[in-house]
Amino acid sequence: MTWGESMLWVVGPYVTIMVFVGGLIWRYRYDRFGWTTRSSELYESPLLRVASPLFHYALLVVIVWHVIGLLIPMRWTDAIGVSDEAYHVNALVWGGLAGLGTLVGLALLIYRRRTHGPVFLATTANDKTMYAVLAAAIVSGVVTTAAGFVPSEANYRTTVAPWFRGVLMLQPDAAAMGHASGLYKVHTLIGMALVVLFPFSRLVHALSAPLGYLFRPYIVYRRRAR
Numbered sequence: 001m002t003w004g005e006s007m008l009w010v011v012g013p014y015v016t017i018m019v020f021v022g023g024l025i026w027r028y029r030y031d032r033f034g035w036t037t038r039s040s041e042l043y044e045s046p047l048l049r050v051a052s053p054l055f056h057y058a059l060l061v062v063i064v065w066h067v068i069g070l071l072i073p074m075r076w077t078d079a080i081g082v083s084d085e086a087y088h089v090n091a092l093v094w095g096g097l098a099g100l101g102t103l104v105g106l107a108l109l110i111y112r113r114r115t116h117g118p119v120f121l122a123t124t125a126n127d128k129t130m131y132a133v134l135a136a137a138i139v140s141g142v143v144t145t146a147a148g149f150v151p152s153e154a155n156y157r158t159t160v161a162p163w164f165r166g167v168l169m170l171q172p173d174a175a176a177m178g179h180a181s182g183l184y185k186v187h188t189l190i191g192m193a194l195v196v197l198f199p200f201s202r203l204v205h206a207l208s209a210p211l212g213y214l215f216r217p218y219i220v221y222r223r224r225a226r
Helices: 003-030 046-071 074-079 084-115 117-121 125-147 160-168 174-178 182-200 202-207
Strands: none
Touching (some): 003 174, 003 182, 003 202, 046 160, 074 084, 084 117, 084 125, 125 202, 160 174
């Protein structure tokens, strides 16, 4: 591994985290009213009702599998009797299906934006960049998952996962990441780029929840007196 690549896997993730956290703070402080998806449902609804749930629910499964794969060490799954082969098959099947669902959902959302005039006019340059990076992350993930059907020594559970956990513990293992396949490295780099872009795009709506709705007072409607 070269010095530059070593620095990439040691310094890069912390630069990514700093931009992510700093961007969220800046966005919340100076663009609080822009913290929204800028919904285009009023412009077109039928296709959105199909594409949006497909994308979001499939993406939720993708995120869950990423959390399991990156944060749970092999010794834990071995301890509860889950063999590496069984884990691998489940990850490929369910992760692959979720990845394809996410990709199809995103393709429908992009198609909707390209083919419906009012929706396209409401699409900003920032949105186009976000869609491009998001699509690259999903496509690279699907390709990487598909490549997992071919036996390889570059298992992400012994390369990317230990590196990721090391980053969280302030002890990034660049050597482990150096043994990852090129596909895993590319997917990881695109993922880092997506995290950097996250605070400055409409993706921030993922961190919002209408919790105040549960505690707000009732709205009372009265009939106008005649």
